Amino acid sequence: MLIKRRSPIKSSDITPESVYVNRRRFLQGLAGTTALALTEGASAIPAYSLDRDQPQYPGPDWLQRALRESTRNEAFSTDEKPAPYGNIITHNNFYEFGLGKQDPSLKAQDFKTDPWTVEIAGEVDKPGVYNLEDLLRPHALEERIYRLRCVEAWSMVIPWMGFSLGDLLKRFEPTSRARYVEFTTLKDPEQMPGQRSFFSTLDWPYVEGLRMDEAMHPLTLLAVGLYGNALPPQNGAPFRLVVPWKYGFKSIKSVVKIRLVEEMPGTTWNRTASGEYGFYANVNPAVDHPRWSQATERRLPSSLFSPNIIDTLPFNGYADEVAGLYSGMDLKQWF
């Protein structure tokens, strides 16, 4: 099944037909050209062979050029083997579309992710509501292969396409009072069946937050793509956060609002069960969830009869880069 997304074409988007070639063929042709200036630590991303029977998500026309011209940030990428595309797009915790891991892939296919607007608000000199297209225009996309560690003790390796959140925030000129960043997911019960559930203990919309220095850290990614394609709706299209050293629930999906604030924002899981889900939620094998251990994780995909159980690393293996952000803090208290 090929799921195509159509979007109204603006005159600015009209591009020579030759550019609208299959991404894979384009990249193969790239080998002999100098179309991309390769910066240090970056390289052309390889053409992926996604399983033929998987739906693919080309995304809106206006995103194609940025996806095509993206490079891999080798310095920020793990060399572990990424999970198969089919696994990444069918194993999602996106409670707005149901509680089962496969629910989002089944129920989010009609989710309208283009056009999309994002509000930048709070302690910035240039607040406003922006089309995602305009918001993204100045940013070159890069591919980063990150580990994602879910608080439920499974993990996956995922090749995201995106750029550092800090680069975006700087453009809107945070004021000196900006100490935290609050992110909000779309609230649209019409489209999101999970938000209509009477039995959910979560308050909608979903809200997450970062401290300013966490938000400005170059590892903190705003993702718009996956495996060389656009982000599928079940993975948080069109625009999501990826914070690789924190549990997955911090990496909020389908963001419509970014607000810079002075006080630590209340976050969804923390409000629901503050003893179980902290604001920081840094991956930490030494601090267990009250109901289960965080010392190990199951790396997916995993064989049934010899499960791929690996030790969980502090800060999900990104300690060299980010541990300094928390020096002097008691991580048992600020879990």
Place this chain on the structure above:
Amino acid sequence: MVLSGIRGSNLKPLALWWLVFLLPLLPLAWLFDQAWSLNLGADPAQAIVKFTGLWTLRLLWITLAVTPLRRIFHWGWLQRYRRMLGLYTLFYAVVHLLAFATFILGWRLDLLLRELSERPYIVVGSLALLLLIPLGVTSTRAMQRRLGARWVKLHRLVYVIALLAMVHFIWQIRSSFEDQLFYGVILAGLLGYRLWVRRRPKPRQSR
């Protein structure tokens, strides 16, 4: 009534016995088929453990429904299948535990001990399974005769087991309590019926 229709017809008890014997195997057959055709998603281990756990709970609830259904609808024929349903509950519970130990823990002893000491719902679930074993062992007609009145007392443990199973289930709630509420209300009905029967005056004729 479909079921009284069955009773009314000349369907042999043997055929009914085979039906009750084979029906509870259907979920397991379905699970094998799904696992074999790689239809269980990116985390089949979790899917299998969840599925077998849910069916353990369902079979236990079905077993507990035998007595109320028999009394309310006068379905005397149902009684003879209670043992089989109870044994299927034990069977699914064992499969559930084996699936957890094999597919999730890979039989790593250190993890097994850690899970038993750190995950409260696993302690409660294991206790429920442990208590099921003596009920399974004493389920034969011979044991029933041998134990006499003590058999009835012993098998009242099933109420404790059901409550432990419910706690095991509730303790895993992350954000939605829909399923837990559904099964909890049914269990409340099943146990409530027994309390109600005990408290009301004895009927003149025993059923």
